[in-house]
Each structure stands twice: as C-alpha cells, then as structure tokens.
Amino acid sequence: MTDDARRDEPFKRLFFALDCPPPQRKAIAQWRADLGLRTGKAVPADNFHLTLLFLGAVPLAQIGEVCEAADKVRTPGEALRIALDRLQVWHKAGVLSLAPEQAPQALLRLVYALEQAMLPFGFEEANREYRPHLTLARDFRAPAPESLTPPEFFLRAERFALFESHKGRYRILQDWPLI
Numbered sequence: 440m441t442d443d444a445r446r447d448e449p450f451k452r453l454f455f456a457l458d459c460p461p462p463q464r465k466a467i468a469q470w471r472a473d474l475g476l477r478t479g480k481a482v483p484a485d486n487f488h489l490t491l492l493f494l495g496a497v498p499l500a501q502i503g504e505v506c507e508a509a510d511k512v513r514t515p516g517e518a519l520r521i522a523l524d525r526l527q528v529w530h531k532a533g534v535l536s537l538a539p540e541q542a543p544q545a546l547l548r549l550v551y552a553l554e555q556a557m558l559p560f561g562f563e564e565a566n567r568e569y570r571p572h573l574t575l576a577r578d579f580r581a582p583a584p585e586s587l588t589p590p591e592f593f594l595r596a597e598r599f600a601l602f603e604s605h606k607g608r609y610r611i612l613q614d615w616p617l618i
Contacts, residue, residue, distance in 0.1 A: 450496040452604040455553055457596040459487035467592055471575050474586055479535055479579030486609050489521060489573050489594055492553045494562045506613050508556040509601060514617045515545040523573055523592040528583045535579040536572035537590050546571060
C-alpha cells in the first residue's frame with residue numbers, strides 16, 4: 440500500500456496507558472489547583488493517565504491486529520504501583536507533569552514488551568525513549584512551580600488499556616489484566 444493510500448484510510452489516534460482511578464484523579468486535580476498555575480492549559484482530570492506507548496494514527500483495519508498482539512504481551516503478574524513524586528517541566532514540549540523519581544522495573548518491562556509486540560506494525564512513535572509521566576498541563580512555558588505540599592501520589596494499576604484520543608478526550612477501547 441502506498442503512503443498516500445495509507446493516509447486516506449480511516450484511522451484512530453491510539454496509545455497504550457495505565458488509567459488513573461477517579462479518586463486519584465480528583466486528588467491530583469486538587470493538588471494541581473493548589474499550585475495556582477498562571478500558564479499552560481490544564482489537562483482535564485478525566486484524561487489523567489500514565490502513557491505506556493503512543494502509537495499515533497492507526498488504520499481502523501489494523502486495530503484488531505494491534506489488540507491481538509497486545510493479548511500476547513507478557514504482563515508483570517501483579518498490580519503496578521507507581522510513585523508520582525516528582526513535578527517536572529519538559530520545556531521543549533511545553534508539558535508540566537508528575538513523574539516517578541524511580542520507575543519500577545515491572546513498568547519498564549511492560550513497556551518493553553509492548554514495544555516489541557508493536558514492532559511488526561512499524562509505528563514511528565514507538566522508537567522514542569520511554570519517560571513515564573502523568574501530564575498536568577500543556578503549553579506550559581514557565582519553570583516548575585513551587586508547592587507547599589510535595590507530590591506524593593501512587594498510581595495503582597491492575598490493567599493496562601488501549602486508548603483512543605478524539606477531540607481532546609480519551610476513551611478506553613480495550614483493556615488487559617496485569618495480574
């Protein structure tokens with residue numbers, strides 16, 4: 440198939456991620472509000488997640504195959520617990536995020552397994568260095584704000600999911616147990 444034909448094909452913007460449970464979304468959103476941000480565009484709390492692997496534009500006809508490949512991914516066999524204990528700014532990307540000071544090895548192994556499973560599809564985005572994070576704001580053009588209360592959140596995940604990004608909202612298309 441030519442690149443032009445591929446571009447004309449209907450697609451969805453997809454990524455694999457760990458969902459953020461509603462009570463934790465609320466706590467993180469409140470903590471972010473207490474920062475009193477004066478720059479950037481706040482990410483809606485309903486969109487809080489920890490990305491595992493961004494796929495980009497995936498042709499509709501290929502989504503079933505992507506899910507079949509994800510079915511075969513070796514998972515940790517236990518729930519993941521990820522500390523979100525560092526506030527950081529990615530100046531080039533204009534992103535304010537929460538990240539783990541130390542990423543758990545089980546998380547890194549899951550990401551690697553997903554990357555390997557997606558290799559046959561040739562997703563260009565899959566070649567980026569993995570930096571676990573939860574995005575708080577986009578178009579952020581300032582130093583990291585000071586906080587009276589340091590971030591001490593723990594994301595606990597029992598499943599990973601394939602998300603669709605559509606008009607600024609994210610929705611789960613399918614999920615898989617980690618346990």
